[in-house]
Amino acid sequence: MNDLESVHLSFSDLSTVTGSDSSSPTEMNPKKNAEEEEEDKEGSEHSILSSISYSSKDGVFRNLSYRSKPHKGNDFRWEAIQWVKDKDGELGLRHFRVLKKLGFGDIGSVYLAELKVGMMRKCLFAMKVMDKGMLVGRKKLHRAETERQILGILDHPFLPTLYSHFETEKVSCLLMEFCSGGDLHLLRQRQPGKHFTEQAARFYASEVLLSLEYLHMMGVVYRDLKPENVLVREDGHIMLSDFDLSLRCLVKPTLENKSNPNSSYNIEDPSCKFSVCIEPTFCFKPRLFKFNSKSSKLKWEPMFSTKQESVPELVVEPTTARSNSFVGTHEYLSPEIIRGDGHGSAVDWWTFGIFLYELIYGKTPFKGIGNRETLFNIVGQPLKFPSNISGSSSSSALSTDLIKRLLSKDPQKRLGFKRGATEIKQHPFFEGVNWALIRGDKPPNVPEPIDLSLLSSGMNSCKKTTVPKCDEGDSNSSSGSYLEFEFF
Structure with missing residues (x-):
């Protein structure tokens, strides 16, 4: 594996498949997505997001995104995008140079794209491209719209920034933050024994917990937490990604x-x-x-x-949120989802427990030979902990106690069910975490800077293809040779 390939740059979940029980997991792609074709529409008409407009042509989107995101207000990428909009009136595919395909998910593919403007600094973005015809044909249009709306309201240090959204006749594009450090799944596999130390696991779990707390405050149940969806920024801090399985709901602080x-x-x-x-x-x-x-x-x-x-x-916990959809990743599914009992925000605290277990032990607790056995183990088998971990000492009583409380099969007895992240942060496992100043903590791993020359040389060596014919004649079509947009 060369240096470029060793840097996992995926913004979307590379392991997501729909409705499959027979796939054989691999070491680098161990998890599969399970989802019914029924989309989550319950409560969406009452959502706090439903009244927000996202037009990029009339300036409404610009006002919502640029002026109301203080955490990213000084980002030079905003200035570059605004310069293009002021100059050309709108943003489109022709303004970007596609450098590399980063990955693909259930509803689209993600590319590393560079904004072609005359600036000294490189403006790199993760561009998620979705085929609108495919979304309609596979009944995924609602999921794509949900993700776009959720991204539009997020303003948090550990959540992605949506810089812009634009469309051509056939494709819809989301312009988001690019994380050069890969994801926690690949980073975990590079650790001794393929697991993190408890100290490192506490760092990542703390930042993920703050992300989930903010999402619940905004009326969003995430439902797809796993290491593949936790990206690492260039400074070593995390960013949660992929919101197409999220549920929108009401919340009362x-x-x-x-x-x-x-x-x-x-x-x-x-x-x-x-x-x-x-x-x-x-x-x-x-x-x-x-x-x-x-x-x-x-x-x-x-x-x-x-x-x-x-x-x-x-x-600020959306305790009244309810859904009956079968969504998520098999190894992370909660018992109530598998049993079809209906679920609420407590599913995020179950997945948080599985997530912490995997960081510390290098595997999920209920994984079976196949997906069916995994689901059976989640519902019917008790939680077990490895007797020892190769490469480090055994975990403390505090981490095992926290995981046990999070992985209660009865959601009403699960830690966080009533008071959410407020309750979880008070567990002794997180003693010493300065929640208000956590961004000042030194991350366990800081990724090496990405050499853009490698991307350029890799681009030149690729077979050059053009964008799909569906974009021919479109004013936003790219000119010249670019990587072909591929869809899952």
Whole structure:
């Protein structure tokens, strides 16, 4: 494998297939998607997203995306796109040079594309291209529209930025962030023993947890968490991707008073010596300065007694969300989805538990020989942990306790069911995580910079083909030789 091939640049899930039980998994592509043809439409007419317009021609999209995304407001890519729109009136395929196919998913393919403008800095994007005829024929149009709408409202450090959306007669294109570090699935396979240390797993799990918390706050149930969908940016921090299986719903923020939030965590292992297992602590301990007239010094005193008073906390969990669709990836499906009981936001906390298990142990807990056996194990087999892990010491009692609570087969007893990420963040496993300043933490792995000359040389060596005939005569058609757009 050469240097270019060793850098996995997929923005879409490369392992996604639909309705297949007989596929044989491979080491690099171990997971398969399971989905009914019935699309999730319940609750969509009441969605908070339904009233937002996404037109790129009249400037509405520009105002929504550019001016209302403070986390990406200073990104030079916005300026480049705006320059093109001001110059040519609209953005289209002719403004991009397609460098490499990054991957493909169930509803389209993703390409590494460079914006052809006269700027000193390279403007690279991940361009997701979807065949509109295929979307209609396979009844996937609703899924594509759901993904576009969700991407349009996201503004979070660990979630993707949708820079623009444009269409030709036959294809629809989403212009998104490009992550040069690949995904956590490939990164995990490069680790000793093909698994992360518990410290590294805690780092990635913390950032993913904040992403899910934000999505739930925005009324989005993700439903497709897995290492392949967690991309690594050039700075080593993560970005969650792929929202075509997500469910939109209503959410009602509430402020609740909870006393001793950690007191319920009784770690089973009696040998555990962590202070959080013995004395419950609070995430927030506000204190006031008190002046001592005798010593003429300021000293700290608690604002309230932690033994008697309660701590207010914001809970933003879409507990009323319901869906009956059979969607997700087999190894990550929750028992309630497999049983057909209907599911809500708790499925994200089940997949979060599977995700953490895989990061630490290098495999998912219920995987069988085939998809049918995997589904049977999820519903009928108890959770088991490996006795040891090659290449590192065994996991702590804190991580196993957290995973057990997340992988409760009864969704109503699952950690996070009632209070969402607020409840999970208070688990002792995350002790020491500074949630407000987590972007300042040093990532376990920082990817090597991508050599664009390799991409250019690889492009020159490729067989040159043109874009499909469906774009001939379109004002947005690219001129010259480019990689052919392929669709799954």
